[in-house]
Amino acid sequence: MTGPSLEMLRLQLGEVDEAIVGLLNQRARLALSIGELKRSLGSQVYDPAQEARVLRRLGDFNHGPLPVQALVEIFREILSCCRAIQERVRVSFLGPPGSFSHWAALCGFGRSAEFLPLATIPEVIRAAERGQAQWAVVPIENSAEGSVKATLDGLVSTTLSVRGEVLVPIVHCLLSKASSLDRIHRVYSHPQGLAQCQSWLREHLPGRELVEVSSTSQGAARAAGDPDGAAVASRLSAELHGLQVLAEAIQGSSANMTRFLILGRGQSCPTGNDKTSILFATRHVPGALCMALSPLARQGLNLLRIESYPMRDRAWEYLFFADIQGHQADVPVCTALERMQQEVTLLRVLGSYPKGLEPQ
The missing domain is CATH 3.40.190.10 (Periplasmic binding protein-like II)
Structure with a gap:
């Protein structure tokens, strides 16, 4: 008994392709309706938390043979196209084009966004602050080289919030x-x-x-x-x-990865899989850092990262940057931050945002 002919299989593929195009346009029409509703509410079209939920759900109803990572890349472009027909989305990044920052911006926003390459990290952040772009993508840390000082400098003074993160493997x-x-x-x-x-x-x-x-x-x-x-x-x-x-992949280490932050106006909603980045300063007394962090431990929160940063106007005194598990709207995080406020001289929430997808 023979199976279907090549011609028959190609006819079936054509029918599937036609159905896919129809469904994509149906999705686009729904996206246009959502865009109109968001504009009437004064909301931003790009919602990192919602897009993170969409991408994470793919694994739940994927039964193969396509790998989840392939579906993530396909849907990232679908989301980008649907976003672009709602409004222009412009993203500043550390250029020139072709840089790993450019790749991070593409991973975060897809190819239908408009991109603004700039020469320095301060320029990238200022572009979003001044409205030349709605969003800025900046490197914050590399697994081999450590933190990016220019980005830490920018986070101290910027009026933007951290709205998302992108994890990019450095593959040369x-x-x-x-x-x-x-x-x-x-x-x-x-x-x-x-x-x-x-x-x-x-x-x-x-x-x-x-x-x-x-x-x-x-x-x-x-x-x-x-x-x-x-x-x-x-x-x-x-x-x-x-x-x-x-x-x-000619680099010596296969574990080399850079983490990028997406900066913008507003706040991201909780997704159930979030991080919160904070900036704080302690009193210059013994045990001050331990006392500042103890509310996190009492609420069972994981401290994902902490780094000291010298204060420019006070010799030998430091600010601390930290990432903690959870969203500032979550009760344990909210409670910990309220109690932490009593132990420090300065506390600023830089943003709560969905955790970046780990590259496969």
Whole structure:
């Protein structure tokens, strides 16, 4: 007994595709109605908490064979398209295009958003503060290099709130116009990119000239104009500069990850899987930090991260940045913060937001 013919299977695929298009447009019409309702209520179109709920639900009703990560990427673009037909969403990020910050912005907002690349982190934050963009995407910490001081500086003074986070694995690729490694004479990249890939470069491209440039994206641009050149950069840079990916994941550590924050106006609603970022200062007395943190322990809250930061106007005194599990609207978090307020000289909630999806 024979199965269905190729022609029959293709006809069935065509029917499924037609149904998908119909359902996508049905979803878009619903999104337009939601957008109109949000405008009448004065609400923002982009809702990080709601979009996080949509993406997390995919695993609940996915029965394969598509992996959940593939569905997340597909739905991220569906959400982006539906958002774009409601209103223009503009996002500032640390450029140039092709940087890992650019990739984080794409992961957070999809390709239908408008993106504004800027030269420094303070400029990225100011753009959202001044209304040149509605949202800012900034790196906050790297698993290998630690915290990003310029972002900590910005969080101290900004009027924006932390509304979301994006976790991006730092995957370096070797990009080139050349078709094989033996045609490559020089490699361009940021010094950090070259350092992170030094073992692979020594083994596979020994003796080649290593040219340091201002960013991995700039390295890709240089390689695009050099037939004998290559770049250590992201896969996104290959797409933007018309380069081939000759090798992928050439960095020494496979665990290298950068965490980015999404900054904007307003507050995110609880999702049941949230973080709260706070900034606080303690009295300059023995045991002050322990007393400040004790309300978290009494409420059974997990301290996810804490870091000291020197006060600019007081020598040898420090601010502390901390991330705690839960949302400020949750009773245990709210109670802990109220009691913490009594133990510190300054407490500011930077924002409560949905935890970023762990890359698969």
